[in-house]
Amino acid sequence: MNNEELFENTVEEAAAVQGGEAVLEAPRKIRKMSANSTNIAKKIVMYIILVLFTLWILVPFYIVIVTSFKKWDEANSTNFTWWPTMGFSFEGYAQVFEKPIANAYTAIMTGFLNTLWIIIPPTLLGLFTSALAAYAFAKLRFRGKNVLFGILLATMMIPGMVTMVPAFTIYDIIGWRGTPLPLMIPGMFGAAACVFYLRQFFTGIPTETLEAAKLDGLGYVGIFFWIMVPLSKPALIAQGVLGFVGGYNDYFGPLLYLTSPPLQTLQIALTTFVNQYSANWPSIMAGTLVALLPTVIIYIVAQKYFIEGIAASGLK
Amino acid sequence: MEKIEDVVASNEGVTDELIALPEGDAEGGRAPMRARKRRKTDKEELMGWGMSCIPILGFLIFGLIPLVFSLYICFNQFKGLRMNTAEFVGFQNFQDVLTDSLFWKSVVNTLYVIGATLIALVVSVIISTLLTNCNRGKKFFQTVYFIPYVCSMVAVTFMWQWIFNYNYGVLNAVLRNLGIIEENIFWLGTESLFMPVMYILLIWSGTGFNIILLMAAMTNVNRNCYEAADIDGAGMFVKFFRITLPAISPTIFYLLITGIIGSLQAFTQFQVMVADGGPGYAGLTIVFYLYRELFQANGGSDIGVATAVGWILALFIAVVVAFNFWGSKKWVSYDE
Numbered sequence: 001m002n003n004e005e006l007f008e009n010t011v012e013e014a015a016a017v018q019g020g021e022a023v024l025e026a027p028r029k030i031r032k033m034s035a036n037s038t039n040i041a042k043k044i045v046m047y048i049i050l051v052l053f054t055l056w057i058l059v060p061f062y063i064v065i066v067t068s069f070k071k072w073d074e075a076n077s078t079n080f081t082w083w084p085t086m087g088f089s090f091e092g093y094a095q096v097f098e099k100p101i102a103n104a105y106t107a108i109m110t111g112f113l114n115t116l117w118i119i120i121p122p123t124l125l126g127l128f129t130s131a132l133a134a135y136a137f138a139k140l141r142f143r144g145k146n147v148l149f150g151i152l153l154a155t156m157m158i159p160g161m162v163t164m165v166p167a168f169t170i171y172d173i174i175g176w177r178g179t180p181l182p183l184m185i186p187g188m189f190g191a192a193a194c195v196f197y198l199r200q201f202f203t204g205i206p207t208e209t210l211e212a213a214k215l216d217g218l219g220y221v222g223i224f225f226w227i228m229v230p231l232s233k234p235a236l237i238a239q240g241v242l243g244f245v246g247g248y249n250d251y252f253g254p255l256l257y258l259t260s261p262p263l264q265t266l267q268i269a270l271t272t273f274v275n276q277y278s279a280n281w282p283s284i285m286a287g288t289l290v291a292l293l294p295t296v297i298i299y300i301v302a303q304k305y306f307i308e309g310i311a312a313s314g315l316k
Numbered sequence: 317m318e319k320i321e322d323v324v325a326s327n328e329g330v331t332d333e334l335i336a337l338p339e340g341d342a343e344g345g346r347a348p349m350r351a352r353k354r355r356k357t358d359k360e361e362l363m364g365w366g367m368s369c370i371p372i373l374g375f376l377i378f379g380l381i382p383l384v385f386s387l388y389i390c391f392n393q394f395k396g397l398r399m400n401t402a403e404f405v406g407f408q409n410f411q412d413v414l415t416d417s418l419f420w421k422s423v424v425n426t427l428y429v430i431g432a433t434l435i436a437l438v439v440s441v442i443i444s445t446l447l448t449n450c451n452r453g454k455k456f457f458q459t460v461y462f463i464p465y466v467c468s469m470v471a472v473t474f475m476w477q478w479i480f481n482y483n484y485g486v487l488n489a490v491l492r493n494l495g496i497i498e499e500n501i502f503w504l505g506t507e508s509l510f511m512p513v514m515y516i517l518l519i520w521s522g523t524g525f526n527i528i529l530l531m532a533a534m535t536n537v538n539r540n541c542y543e544a545a546d547i548d549g550a551g552m553f554v555k556f557f558r559i560t561l562p563a564i565s566p567t568i569f570y571l572l573i574t575g576i577i578g579s580l581q582a583f584t585q586f587q588v589m590v591a592d593g594g595p596g597y598a599g600l601t602i603v604f605y606l607y608r609e610l611f612q613a614n615g616g617s618d619i620g621v622a623t624a625v626g627w628i629l630a631l632f633i634a635v636v637v638a639f640n641f642w643g644s645k646k647w648v649s650y651d652e
């Protein structure tokens with residue numbers, strides 16, 4: 001009823017606007033004609049700036065790519081060339097991927113595999129526990145809910161830099177330093193920011209749907225798995241992807257806890273690799289590119305989720 | 317068609333009835349149902365607690381314990397990481413930090429980082445404004461501009477290290493070919509040039525996130541305002557400063573605050589670029605200073621001093637957050 005009224009109002013308004021436009025059309029056209037040339041000039045300037053900014057973002061990548069395919073002599077010459085004029089070389093990539101000894105991975109490959117098994121389990125499990133909590137905060141009624149939610153929000157205020165050193169000391173005492181556990185276990189309990197975001201999303205799911213499911217005999221856990229999760233796939237994917245990319249690119253955490261080569265994550269392994277091949281720029285650039293590429297590919301494939309997830313974080 | 321409409325109509329009727337019922341009557345009608353629901357509510361309570369307490373439990377273990385522990389550490393002195401060497405020293409750790417000229421150097425460097433973030437924000441606002449008015453290629457530009465945000469900071473740092481390389485870097489080669497310089501510039505090894513180089517890196521990687529949020533905010537600005545302004549003959553700049561800027565001011569302020577908080581904790585780019593702190597410690601940020609206290613300074617860990625640095629940094633962040641509450645009331649227009 002209300003909606004219909006609203007719709008009618010909108011139609012009327014639109015009609016009014018159109019009528020108004022028709023009246024204004026004549027003087028506007030005249031103004032448009034004189035403004036046309038300046039408009040085109042504006043458009044050109046705008047596109048020039050946008051293209052220049054595109055180059056500013058992309059040219060550094062191009063320099064990385066071109067260097068990674070150069071021969072050592074050409075990369076290490078004082079005259080930079082914008083194309084591998086001495087021919088393409090895959091020497092750099094060989095150093096990134098080729099096993100130095102049988103059954104041993106290179107630093108970069110080890111780092112990549114370590115990153116996967118160290119980052120993916122806490123990301124998925126943390127997403128799961130965050131979603132459970134978000135579901136409870138959004139849809140269940142229980143005593144102390146608001147207090148608990150307040151506590152959760154307050155945890156976001158505590159700067160990580162204060163707890164970092166004591167946490168490091170504690171992990172050292174209990175023998176977790178040098179193991180991936182400090183990077184894995186805390187994340188598995190979920191993250192306040194993620195709970196906050198998912199709760200907002202879950203609140204938007206109509207309670208009637210859940211009531212109907214309850215009548216059909218679904219329990220709270222059943223409702224979570226069969227209704228909340230399928231209905232909020234985009235939000236979950238967005239948070240999962242952002243969480244994975246954040247973990248993949250994390251440098252400080254692994255730098256504190258995982259510096260021994262067999263357990264290094266990719267970011268640390270890349271620095272090790274660069275130190276190992278210092279001044280061998282084709283290899284360094286090949287390693288850099290290989291480290292960069294996975295998240296860029298994930299971003300391009302899952303762009304929609306990325307942008308939704310990030311835009312939602314800022315529009316509180 | 318008709319059927320659906322019927323259903324909708326009847327549904328609406330039901331809702332209307334429910335709303336029309338006086339409060340007391342509704343309660344009375346539901347009372348017996350309540351009693352039946354009692355046991356279910358207990359279960360709901362249990363599930364609610366069980367599900368919601370996991371992240372809070374995680375915080376208690378991995379957040380609160382270290383937080384309390386940090387109060388103990390920052391007032392004591394230790395030899396390395398051995399707890400049994402604790403010796404109460406009061407505010408000595410804080411005094412050590414605040415009288416260390418190197419710490420103040422790191423504070424100044426960190427303020428420079430904030431400057432780079434501000435420039436990145438201004439650039440982002442300009443680019444976003446242009447991009448919102450652009451029809452063709454908008455999607456492509458947006459995709460490209462966001463790429464730096466997902467890139468590993470370590471890899472990005474090596475990328476710029478190569479560009480600014482003294483002997484073989486592209487920048488020196490290009491400047492030489494253009495005749496702007498005659499001899500190569502030692503970008504990363506000259507104290508006065510180090511921060512400008514880092515500005516390039518920080519601005520390059522700092523715009524992507526801003527642009528996404530600003531674009532989202534700008535697309536939400538009411539189109540009618542612009543049309544009205546057009547009719548009034550308002551120019552490009554008037555429209556920007558009178559319509560766009562006030563409308564997106566909450567987003568700008570959010571980006572400003574998160575940007576400053578992020579800059580205060582800058583570390584990775586600097587530590588990867590110059591592991592030793594750079595020429596004349598030009599690349600030493602506050603967190604980098606903390607990291608050195610934890611790992612390198614005096615040949616061992618000084619967790620007391622490192623924790624004190626953490627608290628001082630937290631104080632800086634608290635000031636920014638307080639400014640946030642004060643400033644958002646003063647400058648940001650939240651009407652709509």
